[in-house]
Amino acid sequence: MINRAFIKLALLCALSICMITARRLEPVVYDIEQTEFAQQLQHAIKMRDDLSATTNKQQPPQASTPCSSPSSRWLKSIIADVSEEDLTTFFDNHLHVLPFVYKLHVAPRQYDQEYFGLDGEYTQEITSVHNQAQEFWSDSGVRDEIYLLSAHGSDLADRHDKLVPTLELLFRNTYDSDYTVYDHAADIQELITRLPGGYNFPLLTFNAFATDEMDDEEDDSSIIIGDGYFQFQQALGMDSEGPEYAHAHEFSHHLQFLLGVSDTQSGIAQVAKKSELLADAFSAYFLAHDQGGNMVSDEISNVHSVAFSLGDCVKSSAGHHGTPIQRRCATVWGAELADDREDMDKIDLFEFQNRFDTWFETVDDLSDSCQHLHSAAASRSYRILSFQVMTLLIGGFSVLL
Numbered sequence: 339m340i341n342r343a344f345i346k347l348a349l350l351c352a353l354s355i356c357m358i359t360a361r362r363l364e365p366v367v368y369d370i371e372q373t374e375f376a377q378q379l380q381h382a383i384k385m386r387d388d389l390s391a392t393t394n395k396q397q398p399p400q401a402s403t404p405c406s407s408p409s410s411r412w413l414k415s416i417i418a419d420v421s422e423e424d425l426t427t428f429f430d431n432h433l434h435v436l437p438f439v440y441k442l443h444v445a446p447r448q449y450d451q452e453y454f455g456l457d458g459e460y461t462q463e464i465t466s467v468h469n470q471a472q473e474f475w476s477d478s479g480v481r482d483e484i485y486l487l488s489a490h491g492s493d494l495a496d497r498h499d500k501l502v503p504t505l506e507l508l509f510r511n512t513y514d515s516d517y518t519v520y521d522h523a524a525d526i527q528e529l530i531t532r533l534p535g536g537y538n539f540p541l542l543t544f545n546a547f548a549t550d551e552m553d554d555e556e557d558d559s560s561i562i563i564g565d566g567y568f569q570f571q572q573a574l575g576m577d578s579e580g581p582e583y584a585h586a587h588e589f590s591h592h593l594q595f596l597l598g599v600s601d602t603q604s605g606i607a608q609v610a611k612k613s614e615l616l617a618d619a620f621s622a623y624f625l626a627h628d629q630g631g632n633m634v635s636d637e638i639s640n641v642h643s644v645a646f647s648l649g650d651c652v653k654s655s656a657g658h659h660g661t662p663i664q665r666r667c668a669t670v671w672g673a674e675l676a677d678d679r680e681d682m683d684k685i686d687l688f689e690f691q692n693r694f695d696t697w698f699e700t701v702d703d704l705s706d707s708c709q710h711l712h713s714a715a716a717s718r719s720y721r722i723l724s725f726q727v728m729t730l731l732i733g734g735f736s737v738l739l
C-alpha cells in the first residue's frame with residue numbers, strides 16, 4: 339500500500355500538474371477531507387485511542403466530558419471491529435474520499451439514475467424535498483438547477499471502470515512498474531472485503547456536501563450525499579426526518595454561496611462553525627415554513643434531534659461545526675423564525691443573516707434548553723469569538739486525518 343507520506347507527496351505533485359490538466363483535483367481532495375463529518379471521524383478515532391490507552395494501562399475510565407456527540411459515538415462503534423492497521427491504511431489511502439471523487443470527477447453525469455440509500459430507499463424523499471427547496475428559494479437568486487448526486491461504496495467494487503480511473507485521477511504520479519494502479523486497486527479491494535459490511539462499510543461514504551459550479555463548464559452545482567449518512571440516521575432511528583434535514587442543510591450552503599458567507603475553494607463549501615450553524619438555521623426555517631417543508635411540530639422536533647446528533651465536540655478545530663446543543667439550538671431558532679406570524683412571507687436572505695448574526699454572538703452561552711446561561715453572555719462572547727477567529731487561522735494547517 340502507498341503510505342501517508344507518499345500520498346501527501348503525490349497530492350503536492352498533483353497540485354503542480356493540475357495547473358495544466360486537472361486544475362480542480364488537488365484542492366477538491368483537500369476540501370472533501372474537511373467537509374461535513376471530518377470532525378466526528380477525528381473525535382471517534384481519538385475516543386477509541388483514548389479508550390485503548392486507558393485499557394492498556396489498567397486505569398479506570400475517565401469521567402465523561404460535558405460535550406457528547408451521538409455521531410462520534412456511532413462512528414466509534416463502527417470502527418470498533420476494524421484493526422488499527424486496517425484503519426490506518428483506510429485513511430492513508432483516502433478510502434473515505436474515493437466514492438465521492440468517483441462520482442464528482444469520474445462517473446458520467448446521469449442525474450436521472452441517481453439513487454439515495456443502499457437500495458434507493460430514500461430517493462423519493464430526497465427528490466421531493468429537493469423540488470420543494472428549489473421552489474421555496476427560487477426568488478432568492480439561488481441557481482435554478484442544483485443537481486442531486488449520491489455516493490456509494492459499491493462503486494469501488496468495479497475495479498476496471500470505476501476504481502482504477504478514480505485512483506489514476508488521485509495518485510497518477512505515484513505508480514510505476516513495481517506498483518501499478520491495478521496493484522493498488524487490488525490492495526484496496528482486499529482491504530474493503532475485511533471491513534464490516536464490505537463495500538457497504540459506512541465510513542466509505544459518511545459525508546455530504548454542496549458543490550458550486552466550478553470553472554470547468556462540465557461541473558454543475560450539486561448536492562452530494564453518501565450512503566453512510568443514511569446508515570447513521572437509520573441506526574439512531576432518525577431516518578424519518580434525517581434525510582430531509584441533510585438535504586436542506588446542504589441546500590442552505592448554496593444560499594450561503596449567494597451571501598458570500600461560505601467561503602469556497604474549487605466550489606466546495608469550507609467548513610466553519612458559524613456558516614454551519616447558519617446552514618442549520620436556514621434548514622429548519624425552510625422545513626418548518628408552511629410554504630416550504632411544512633413540517634408539523636413532531637417532525638420539527640425530530641429535526642432538532644437530527645441536528646443534535648450531528649454536532650461534534652472538537653471545539654478547538656478549525657473545522658468544528660458546533661456542539662450538539664448549538665446545532666440543535668440553531669434549528670430551534672430557525673424553526674421559530676418560520677413560526678413567527680410577522681414573518682409568514684419568506685424572509686429576505688440578508689435579513690435572515692443579520693438576525694442570525696445577533697443570535698450567534700451568544701451561541702457559546704446556550705443551555706440545553708437553548709436559553710442563555712449568563713446575563714453577561716454578550717460581553718463574554720466577543721472574547722470567545724476573537725479566539726475562534728484565531729483558531730480558524732491557525733487550525734488551517736492541520737488538514738489530513
Ligand SMILES: [Zn+2]
Pocket residue numbers: 374587588591614617
Ligand atoms: Zn454543512
